[in-house]
Amino acid sequence: MQASGTDFSAQSIKGKEAVRSYEKELAGDTNKSVWEGKRRFMILFPAIDILDGKAVRLYRGEKDRVTEYGDPIEFAEKWAEAGAQWLHIVDLSGAFSGKSGIDDVISEIRKRVDVRIQSGGGLRKIEDIECRLEAGADRVVIGTMAAYHPDEFALAAYKFPEKIVAGIDARGGMFAVKGWTEQTDITAVCFGKKCKKMGIRHALFTDIAKDGAMEGVNVSETVRMQKETGLEVIASGGISSLADIRNLKESGIYGAVLGKSIYSGAIDLREALELASE
Secondary structure: OOOOOHHHHHHHHHHHHHHHHHHHHHHHHOOOOOOOOOOOOEEEEEEEEEOOOEEEHHHHHEEEEEEEEOOHHHHHHHHHHHOOOOEEEEHHHHHOOOOOHHHHHHHHHHHHOOOEEEEOOOOOOOOHHHHHHOOOOOOEEOOHHHHHHHHHHHHHHOOOOOOEEEEEEEEEEEEEEEEOEEEEEEEHHHHHHHHHHHOEEEEEEEEEOOOOOOOOOOOHHHHHHHHOOOEEEEEOOOOOOOOHHHHHHHHHOEEEEEEEHHHOOOOOOHHHHHOOOO
């Protein structure tokens, strides 16, 4: 099931080049508003959530409502073979326990497939971030550290420019942390604005009530997050159809994480990638 850069179709290779070209264009103009006109395409991030060494999906973030799918490395190969340019890999065990433990898996994935990796979960210290990046992650998602160790979060944003993604998980509009088990007293949008002021450019926005429920994405709150904060927002939670992807793209959203929808077959990843890159 192993895939490499030469295994992609011509269309997939073209898509990879387009994504990288567009990212370079944006990187060259850091003052460019993310709300200036309609995007040419949206980046999709197939998710691989890892719990106790297995690829899983949780229902609305509840640890006791888990569906196991198998070997995470096999799914990395599968999503790469379908044409994905990015993977979104989460250490759920680390998110719950606070101890990072998937660096070896990320290293193995980088050896086997030609993809870029965004990864979160269990990253509570600067040393955790360094290890995850050294393992092969291109950028990391940080949420809990920002809430409980803001000075260290600020240092991470300074030390690893363009490699820190603000993990903004919301329940009822409020910022939630520690694998969604704790809710803070700050709104998700307010936290996003603080991240933008720190120089962070990207945010992963998850509506916890939608995650894993296959009930449709919360487009209005996702758009609000991007518009009010100025962050490049990656939508997560509830995406269940090509119509959801189309709505996000037409709303100007930067990216979207696909989870249960591609594992269950509700969305064909190849078709979704084609739609996102039109």
